[in-house]
Amino acid sequence: MTRAILAATLAAGLAMTAACGSDDERVPNVATGDRSLTIGIKFDQPGLSVMQDSGLPKGFDADTARYIADKLHVKPEKITWKQTPTDQREKMLTAGAVDFIVASYSITADRMRQVSFAGPYLVAGQDLLVRTDENGITRAEDLDGRTVCSAEGSTSADTIRKDFSPGANLTTRENYSACVDDLLAGRVDAVSTDDVILAGYAAQHPDRLRVVGRPFTRERYGVGVKKGNTELQGQITSALQEMIADGSWQRSMTVNLTPSGYRPMPAPAVFNAPDKQVAAGNITELDPELVRAVDQVADLANKQDWEAFSRLTCAETTDAIDRFLMQYTPQYDENLGAEAKDTTFTFTINGISQVGPDTATFLARETFSKVPDKYKQYFKDIDYTGTMNRRDGEWKLCALAADFVEP
DSSP, X not given: OOOOOOOHHXXXXXXXXXXXXXXXXXXXXXXXXXXXXXXXXXXXETTTEEEOTTSOXXXXXXXXXXXXXXHTTOOGGGEXXXXXXXXXXXXXXXHTSOSEEOSSOBOOHHHHTTEEEEEEEEEEOEEEEEETTOOSOSSGGGOTTSEEEEETTOOHHHHHHHHTOTTOEEEEESSHHHHHHHHHHTSOSEEEEEHHHHHHHHHHSTTTEEEOOOOOSOEEEEEEEETTOHHHHHHHHHHHHHHHHTTHHHHHHHHHTGGGTOOOOOOOOOOSSGGGSOOOTTOOXXXXXXXXXXXXXXXXXXXXXXXXXXTTBOGGGHHHHHHHHHTTOGGGOTTSOGGGTTOEEEEEEEEEEEEETTEEEEEEEEEEESOOGGGTTTOOOEEEEEEEEEETTEEEEEEEEEEEOOO
């Protein structure tokens, strides 16, 4: 098992963030003095961002964008909101038409070649929206011979036909609102995109539409900035970390999304910008007992000996950590078909950083094997960040966060 104190590369990342300029220089390409921002957002996604008659958007993405703007010292009245269609996001960033985009923007390997992302700030999963009287569609495999609608520029319907129902008929509309109109009119049988988006539409038509509730991918939403703009990327990532830490993330989630019945995954660890790592402090040698405890965490996870694993966790967080791990363990995931039950994983420690006599963090990666092809989008490798604290002379795991790794 490889272990090392995080050193030069982490320090470089921290230095990059620390090297940001004065307040007047914090937002590249934004006017100084009377500061302003142009933010790309969707206008038609209930729960995430809907443009109101007031000319201001409402929803979780809108709240996230405003929080970021505030941390960049831009007043709400100095924000210009620009509608950002799914298939235009990369072009708008490259052309400088917007400063950043908060628009249910999934981080993918292909997009990362064109866009720099801060985040993720939300983890969602692709699901299906159907009419409430539809009993024949309970999962993606039931769509052969059915018509599925998605927005132009989205890969949602292609995923269904490629991995789950090769006989599905695909159609696209300019946006998801048009897809929902077709679903209500009976012109299509299902709409497919991320569950958090579908939940907003279901909440608008609770007697006519429902979300199937069997997500079959996992998507990380990030804030898109122009490729290579690492300064703005780092500043936005810091803002997202603060939004999660100070409770604003959960408050917005509660107001905008959970009333629809949507059950969000926990707030993700923010991994993409350079300030994501933890400095090693003045510790030059790792406590051998810390190393032993971290090794034991990995060993028991690989054995799936969850009873013994729980004894290594802090009492006040044991239940939360247990629930967190179960959602990433194939044998306990009710969203999966029987063919995924043989999927296995390996939990490997990649770094330990001791930041004081009683506090440390570790980085680990969970890699999956024996994954059925259709679940490749679901079982992406996972990076974990664990927080270790010394309690009564023993090192305990007191917090765990995760982020998906793009191939």
